[in-house]
Amino acid sequence: MVMTASHQYFRDQHGDYQADQASMEALLNCYCRDLAHPSGELAVHRGDGGRSWPQGLRVRLALESVSALQITFPESEDLLLVLVAGNSQTCNYRYLSAPYHKSALRGWRVLGLEQLGRILLHQMARRFDEPFNGELYRQILLSRNVMRSILAYSRVPADWGQGLEAFRWSEQSLSFGHRFHPAPKSREGFDPEDILQYSPEMGAGFALSYFAVHPDDLRTRGDIASPVSGSGPDIGLDVPDGWVAVPVHPWQARYLMRLPVIRGAIRSGRILPLGQAGQRFYPTASVRTLYQPGNPYFLKFSTHVRLTNCIRKNAVYELESAVALSAALKTHLAPSLTRWRGFRLLYEPGYQTVDFADHPEPDRRTVAEGFGVIIRDSIEPYLEPGVTPVLAAALFSEDRFGRSPVIEAADSLGAAGRLNVLEARLAWFEQYLALLIPPIFESLFRHGVVFEPHLQNVVVGMREGHPVQVFVRDLEGTKLVPGRWSGELPDSLDEQTLASVHYSQDKAWKRIAYCLLVNHLFQAVACLSGGEERIERRLWQALAGVVRNWLKDTDDPWATDVLGRLLAGDPIPNKSNLMTRLFKRPDRESQYTRAPNPLTPTMFCAVETKEELCHA
Secondary structure: OOOOHHHHHHHHHHHHHHHHHHHHHHHHHHHHHHHHOOOOOEEEEOOOOOOOOOHHHHHHHHHOOOEEEEEEOOOOOOEEEEEEOOOOOOOOOOEOOOOEEEEOOEEEEEOOHHHHHHHHHHHHHHHHOOOOOHHHHHHHHHHHHHHHHHHHHOOOOOOOOOHHHHHHHHHOOOOOOOOOOOOOOOEEOOOHHHHHHHOHHHOOOEEEEEEEEOHHHEEEEEOOOOOOOOOHHHHOOOOOOOOEEEEEOHHHHHHHOOOHHHHHHHHHOOEEEEEEEEEEEEEOOOOOEEEOOOOOEEEEEOEEEEEOOEEEOOOHHHHHHHHHHHHHHHHHOHHHHOOOOOEEEOOOOEEEEEOOOOOOHHHHHHHHHHHOEEEEEOOHHHOOOOOEEEEHHHHOOOOOOOOOHHHHHHHHHHHHHOOOHHHHHHHHHHHHHHHHHHHHHHHHHHHOEEOOOOHHHEEEEEEOOEEEEEEEOOHHHOEEOEOOEOOOOOOOOOHHHHHHHEOOHHHHHHHHHHHHHHHHHHHHHHHHHOOOHHHHHHHHHHHHHHHHHHHHOOOOHHHHHHHHHHHHOOOEEEEEHHHHHHOOOOHHHOEEEEEOOOOOOOOOOOOOOHHHHHOO
16 A cells, blocks of 8 residues: 555554553553552542543543543642553552543543653652652653654564564564553664664664674683674674674674774774674663574663663673673582473573773773673574563553554463353463462572562563463563571672672562562453453452462471462562662662552552662
């Protein structure tokens, strides 16, 4: 079909609407789960609603099977209303309207993203006696603008195909990003052209950039026999004899050549820029980790871009800890994990960087972090025949076409087994939990290994609709609990690196509870249930059963304590991206709030002050 100017206009208008709506939903999700719900300021109403409510909203409540979500604000008389598809035990609402707002000085009005962002940030500034966070407001709008670009220019198809082709597209399909982050697509450091060239959601692929360095300035650690890039002729570059070609992300190459220490090295002939060359790599959902079909490794590069919360660089201690953890886990944990054939940890066996050992520490560290690349195992050698790998974040979401891959998978399973909708989705979820939960609990409670199994760190392998494999990746967030971890780490690790991999039991449980339950399974259940409360309840019962059965086979006091309280209905630790950004904290100092526990009903304490929030 020929795309006319009229078609283009209406497509762009629809994309702008989708971006605005998704951005408002993400902001509302954060506010509801992190503040309004635990503070008792949120209610879901069925029926006609209040007489003072907007007429259009009341008509829809009377005629449609919808509910009204109401948020009150303790510091003012303001009210906020939005239509949702029923209640949600975990604040994973399906929004069916724009938000309506009323204040003491102004009647009801429909809000856009700009107004909603200002109102919520002003309310939080009053609540916590903080100045208005203009930086976060700008990030919210930047994220929306990136979404608009994605929806206008993305080449990711509706049909991902099968096998490794589907894996690539699933990594690049997250047009709307994290549903519980206030600025899920914020990319500070990328200009509009960079967004088109390097964003996975565009369907991007590109060649790497290379620098030639002398082998004496190349530092490699771990199980890699040769430089990551291979030889010059392999990638079509003219590398001087005796030198090696070092790859970097092409955006990072431009960044590096602006640094005084690198410019000085180029002028002196110690580093030679070679430009882009070689075969195409594809950015995965994390933006900086690249995938190439047939390559035995993913390459996790430094990119000094602020994506959501953090500058995404490979700090020196992260380079060292990735390799040390991989070696230790292979020795001390891998034998235990073989009990679960469908579970696989993707190790990070080596790293490579440039090391100017004769430079003072600030410059030496800048160079090492700028060129650092972590080598991660590819999933390809471990895929069983006929298995299609899909990123969990894409599996448990709706893409820009309104397609939900997990619903399609469950429907396929149900059709083959002649199951009804409830039976099919419950069967799919039970199979998935059997793959995911036992090895993660085994690693945590019996070995003191804390994975970070959030949606972006898990890849699900499916065959004919059935989940049959689970891959957990990214050792940056993997930690060890001293006293439970019985393995060893290299004596050569410095204090900062050792401190970065050690977690207390309290921190360990908070991290697993958030990543596995709140981030991952809350979203999985929300997607599988499709807003139907009957299905949602059965899925939560299935999870409670898996936890209960695992608990029967252990007498570990820590597991008995935290899992027992989970089954009893205690609130679940929830990493609050909204609060972390509001208080401008680094990600390692993320705020935790108390998320509702869907396994059994419970009451929640109010969060009234910044101090209470920080200790929640």
